[in-house]
Amino acid sequence: MRRREALKLAAMSAGAAAFSEANFGFAQSGLLKSKQAVPAGATIRTIDTHIHLFDTARAGGVPWPEKTDTEIYKPALPDRYEALTASLGIVGAIAIEASPLPSDNQWLLNLVRSHPVIVGIVGNLVPSDDAFMDQLERLQGDPLFLGIRYGNLWKRNLDADLDSPGFVDGLKALAKAGLALDTANPDAQLISAVVQVAERVPDLRIVIDHLPHAPIPTDADERDKYWANLKLLASSPRVFIKLSEIPVKANGKLVTDSQQYRASLDAIWDVFGEDRIMFGSDWPNSDHLASYSHTYSIVRGYMARKSPAAHEKFFWKNSVAAYKWKRRRENQPQISS
Numbered sequence: 001m002r003r004r005e006a007l008k009l010a011a012m013s014a015g016a017a018a019f020s021e022a023n024f025g026f027a028q029s030g031l032l033k034s035k036q037a038v039p040a041g042a043t044i045r046t047i048d049t050h051i052h053l054f055d056t057a058r059a060g061g062v063p064w065p066e067k068t069d070t071e072i073y074k075p076a077l078p079d080r081y082e083a084l085t086a087s088l089g090i091v092g093a094i095a096i097e098a099s100p101l102p103s104d105n106q107w108l109l110n111l112v113r114s115h116p117v118i119v120g121i122v123g124n125l126v127p128s129d130d131a132f133m134d135q136l137e138r139l140q141g142d143p144l145f146l147g148i149r150y151g152n153l154w155k156r157n158l159d160a161d162l163d164s165p166g167f168v169d170g171l172k173a174l175a176k177a178g179l180a181l182d183t184a185n186p187d188a189q190l191i192s193a194v195v196q197v198a199e200r201v202p203d204l205r206i207v208i209d210h211l212p213h214a215p216i217p218t219d220a221d222e223r224d225k226y227w228a229n230l231k232l233l234a235s236s237p238r239v240f241i242k243l244s245e246i247p248v249k250a251n252g253k254l255v256t257d258s259q260q261y262r263a264s265l266d267a268i269w270d271v272f273g274e275d276r277i278m279f280g281s282d283w284p285n286s287d288h289l290a291s292y293s294h295t296y297s298i299v300r301g302y303m304a305r306k307s308p309a310a311h312e313k314f315f316w317k318n319s320v321a322a323y324k325w326k327r328r329r330e331n332q333p334q335i336s337s
Contacts, residue, residue, distance in 0.1 A: 044300070045333050047119065047316040048085070048093040049323070050209060050244045050280025053077060053111060063099045065285075072284045078115035081283065088296055092117055092316075092332045094146065094323060096182065096209075097124035100154040102135060109144055116328035120146040122182050124154075127170025128161065136170075140177040146323045148174065149209075151184030158183065159193035168200050175204035180323055182207045186214040188226045195229050198236050205238045207322050209280065210245040211268055212261075227271075234272045240322040241272050243314075244280030246298055247290040254290050258301025265302055274310040278318045 054062045055075045065073050081093065095108060095118050105123040112118035125135050125148045139145045151158050161167055174181060181204055183194055191214070198206060217223045233239045243265060248255055255261070269277060279299055286295050303311060316333050319325065327334045 044089050044311060044315055045331070046088075046090045046092075046279060046296075047319045047325075047332070048090055048281050048283070049207075049278045049319045050096050050242055051076075051081060051093045051283045052098040052285060053081070053095045053108060053118075054098050055111075063101060063104075071288050076284045078112060078118055082115070082117045084283075084292055085296075088293060090296075092119045092325075092328070094119060094319070094325065095121045097122060097149050100124055102131070105135075105139055105145075109139075109142055112144060118144075119325040119328055119332065120144045120323060122147050122149050122180070122323075124149060125170075126150070126156075127174070128164040128167040129170075130166075132166070132170045133173060136173055136177060136179075140179060143326060145179070146325060147180030147182060147205075147207075149182035149184055151182075151209075152187065152190055153184045157189075158197070159189050162193060162196055162200075171197060171201045171204055175201050178324065180205040180207055182209055184209055186211055188214075188217050188222060188229075190214075191226060191229045191233070194239075195232055198233060198239060202236075203238070205240070205322060206233075206236075207240045207242060207278075208233075209242050210282070211241050212243055212264060213245045230268075230271050234276070237276075239272075239276065240318060241268060241277050242280040243268070243277055243299065244282045245286070247286065247295055249289060254294065256290075256294060256298065258298045258304075261298060261302055274306070274313050275321075276318060277314055278322060279315055 053076055054064070055077060056062055056065075056067075056073055057075055061067075067073055085093075095112060097104070097108070102125065105121075105125070108121050108123065112121060121144055123139065123145060125132055125139075127148075127150070129135075150156060150161075171181065181197070183190060183206065186208055191208075194206060194208060197204065217226050246261060246265070248261075281292060281295050283292055283295075286292065290298070303314060306314070312333075317335065320335055
């Protein structure tokens with residue numbers, strides 16, 4: 001995922017610069033301490049829609065993270081995730097692929113089957129591959145398989161690959177199976193490509209990951225086109241957004257005051273509204289910048305002014321609409337029939 005990391009770091013730098021230039025009132029140290037705290041007995045039941053699971057100790061190793069990434073190169077497995085998050089009110093999560101290997105779809109399914117904290121997975125398949133239809137037919141029968149991810153990672157490019165023979169047919173098959181498409185590492189080009197996907201496969205549910213860290217074009221015309229495309233996507237009830245990869249650093253320190261994030265998050269919220277936005281932590285990749293409790297605290301601080309209904313939608317209800325996951329244990333919420 002080297003391309004992913006490069007894109008992410010570039011976006012973080014841009015975001016930190018934007019916060020500084022906007023003169024949000026940082027103290028001389030460059031930060032204000034957060035007044036938000038995540039209580040041990042949090043009552044907000046939350047489904048985290050974006051975590052990664054991998055086992056660096058398994059035979060043959062893993063495609064990601066790299067061994068040189070000392071921050072997160074250690075097993076990231078369901079038991080560890082649950083121990084880390086249970087006291088925060090996190091009652092479930094969706095595991096997003098962290099490998100381009102087709103066999104790792106089944107590895108991930110096998111892993112989470114005995115861990116009901118994971119309500120489903122988003123796998124990795126290439127819609128234009130000759131084997132795609134057979135792979136999809138085999139995986140779609142598993143209720144824990146919720147969809148696939150495709151975008152700016154694993155040396156792939158959604159914008160270019162849309163014209164590959166069979167690619168759109170593969171997405172149509174994905175939609176027919178009732179599964180979702182996640183996109184990865186957004187930028188203006190990817191958002192433009194997602195508009196094409198939404199137009200060409202109108203029945204497909206689409207989830208745009210990590211939108212807060214999409215680099216916004218500096219050219220005025222390109223910037224206007226970027227926001228126009230987001231508004232166009234917002235007109236489709238099948239397009240959802242994750243507020244994931246939110247934390248940034250300014251002057252080398254984590255920005256912990258949720259108010260410092262309000263302008264950039266409000267810009268997204270105002271376009272898509274409370275029915276289409278979900279929480280995702282990006283754990284353990286998020287550990288590069290912030291602990292899980294800090295990440296969750298920032299988000300809860302941002303949501304503090306929202307209505308109780310908006311809280312429910314953001315922290316779990318919208319994820320049901322996007323992914324159609326099913327409750328696996330009693331403390332997980334469900335929509336009444």
